[in-house]
Amino acid sequence: MSEAPKTDHCYDGIEEFDNPLPAWWTAIFVLSILFAPLYWVYYQTGVEGRSAIEQYEQASAENTRLQFAEIGELTPDAPTILRFTQQDNWLSVGKSVFKSHCVSCHGADGQGQVGPNLTDEHFKNINQIQDIATVVANGAGNGAMPKWSDRLNVNEIVLVSAYVATLRGKNIEGGRVPEGREIAPWPEPPAEEEAVEPEAETAEPEETKA
Numbered sequence: 001m002s003e004a005p006k007t008d009h010c011y012d013g014i015e016e017f018d019n020p021l022p023a024w025w026t027a028i029f030v031l032s033i034l035f036a037p038l039y040w041v042y043y044q045t046g047v048e049g050r051s052a053i054e055q056y057e058q059a060s061a062e063n064t065r066l067q068f069a070e071i072g073e074l075t076p077d078a079p080t081i082l083r084f085t086q087q088d089n090w091l092s093v094g095k096s097v098f099k100s101h102c103v104s105c106h107g108a109d110g111q112g113q114v115g116p117n118l119t120d121e122h123f124k125n126i127n128q129i130q131d132i133a134t135v136v137a138n139g140a141g142n143g144a145m146p147k148w149s150d151r152l153n154v155n156e157i158v159l160v161s162a163y164v165a166t167l168r169g170k171n172i173e174g175g176r177v178p179e180g181r182e183i184a185p186w187p188e189p190p191a192e193e194e195a196v197e198p199e200a201e202t203a204e205p206e207e208t209k210a
């Protein structure tokens with residue numbers, strides 16, 4: 001048996017060797033204690049751009065910029081918004097903006113909650129399709145509808161506006177009662193360069209009106 005010294009306690013005949021902790025183990029232990037405050041100071045004291053969340057946001061903004069390089073910087077006007085109502089791949093980007101920022105007030109399908117129903121034919125602040133982008137950018141109702149221009153990139157505003165424009169007329173069941181006045185239909189989207197198929201109707205024909 002080992003010659004190492006023993007601690008002087010003994011429980012039910014069980015004794016314990018008094019071996020020192022290995023030096024490497026103690027070193028890691030001490031270093032981790034010294035490292036902790038440095039780590040904390042670096043990441044947690046609120047210096048801009050260092051927290052995991054901010055790094056994630058920077059990376060995802062960078063990714064969005066890369067994606068958007070394809071379409072360039074959009075102008076939030078009627079022809080642009082109408083054009084994107086016809087492009088499913090970009091509409092899905094608009095939809096994901098809507099899912100992350102708008103559903104809490106406008107409902108999962110735009111049927112309205114705190115905010116108005118976006119699936120009927122009635123609007124409070126919208127007369128023309130480009131007004132959607134203006135309301136999204138600047139807010140409305142004295143801030144009841146928040147301003148998004150400092151949180152969303154202009155392309156995101158255009159794409160979410162295009163998505164919102166496609167919600168019109170879906171009349172999702174159980175939605176909020178119509179508010180505001182009935183407005184004229186959106187203009188016809190600009191003709192697609194390649195698409196030679198007949199013009200798609202604005203509302204999906206298979207959707208039953210509530």
Ligand code: HEC
Pocket residue numbers: 097098101102103104105106114115116118122123124125126132135136140141142144145146148160161164179180
């Ligand atoms: C904090 C709740 C809230 C959030 C989040 C919100 N909205 Fe709104 N929104 C409102 C309210 C309330 C109104 C009505 C303002 C008024 O009374 O004039 C409104 C109005 C609108 C309108 C005009 C509707 C009309 O009838 O005039 C549009 C379009 C709209 N929101 C789109 C969006 C989009 C897109 C987003 C996400 C980027 C969003 N909203 C996020 C609360 C919200």
